[in-house]
Amino acid sequence: MLTTSRGSLVGLSLSMLLASLGTSIANVGLPSLAQAFEASFHAVQWVVLAYLLAITAVIVSAGRLGDHLGRRRLLLAGLLLFTVACGLCGVAPALEWLIAARILQGLGAAVMMAMALGMVGDTVAKERTGRVMGLLGTMSAVGTAMGPSLGGVLLSLWGWRAIFLVGVPLGSVAVALAYHYLPVDRPRAPASTGPGVWSSLQAPALRAGLAMSALVAAVIMATFVVGPFYLSRGLGLDPEWMGLAMALGPCVAAFTGVPAGRLTDRFGSQRMTLAGLGLLACGALLLSLASGLVAYLASLVILTTGYSLFQAANNTAVMSDVDGSRRGTVSGLLNLSRNLGLIFGASVLGAVFAWASPDVTRALPQALAFGLHATFSVALGLILLASVMAWRRFGACNRL
Secondary structure (H helix, E strand, O other), X not given: OOOHHHHHHHHHHHHHHHHHHHHHHHHOOHHHHHHHOOOOHHHHOHHHHHHHHHHHHHHHHHHHHHHHHOHHHHHHHHHHHHHHHHXXXXXXXXXXXXXXXXXXXXXXXXXXXXXXHHOHHHHOOHHHHHHHHHHHHHHHHHHHHHHHHHHHHHHHHHOOHXXXXXXXXXXXXXXXXXXXXXXXXXXXXXXXXXXXXXXXXOOHHHHHHHHHHHHHHHHHHHHHHHHHHHHHHHOOOOHHHHHHHHHHHHHHHHHHHHHHHHHHHHHOHHHHHHHHHHHHHHHHHHHOOOOOHHHHHHHHHHHHHHHHHHHHHHHHHHHHOOOHHHHHHHHHHHHHHHHHHHXXXXXXXXXXXXXXXXXXXXXXXXXXXXXXXXXXXXXXXXXXXXXXXXXHHHHHHHHO
């Protein structure tokens, strides 16, 4: 039998894993969906976009709602919605029905992500916050990494419906764990119903933490946007080898998340935030100069290790200084900043790559390498900007 504390952590971890899995597992099914529904790529792309946009649109509101109604209660509702939506996706008779069900699934995932971070302070002691934040970051990375491989197996055995229906039993387990092990919501003071978002954002340290989270997420997203083109067309890797190379980053994040949290608990969030940004800067610099597969993968390992350290430390710094009545709101803001950073990275840094390597379908390997270098030169600038924010934030805190 699980103890209460372990059961709570397993429930929160599974919630975070399922929310990340919901994004990555659908990508592998897009070609099959296009064939099954006789739809264009742009049409089936909404199966992924609807999920991401639903999360981005409501995640802050989900955090605030959890502060008002109770975080355990709302997490259970989000898990139930996510689980039911997985079933609806799996039995969708038309593409429009599938997209509508994915919107519902995204709404449930937004609640799960916001409440998982928001409930850390309700379930563990403050001195263990860093390692739990690292654990949740690890589960997010695991969900992202296992999505394509798990989805590929399910797709080959039972077809596209299986990649959505697998969420039904997993979601049911998460509901049971959350119901049995998470602490019962305590009554909230009436003051917690105030304008939580705007009053929370008045703190300069919080604004800096959110801005840094967005900048770093943008850089990480660039590896997923630029990497496939450089690996396949620049280095000539076959699809299966390209997939393995692309999985290296999430795997590194999965293995380094918990150790990053332990280092944060031991040495403090200030030092570890700066250390993570230092590794991120080194990784971006090396990618801006990389030539060949070994150099690319080594740079990616350094970059992703820095991301794990930064994420655990920054999330701990942001969530530790928040009043208990507003943890859900700030957790929503933290997840929103990350999602906005991912969108920024895909659009802006993707545009830099497209500018530096026009017509990627016919570009020579040298042109794709130039695009990689140009993109991560800009990414290095973003990391340096985040480092300046970190120095200013911690300098202001130390003067208080």
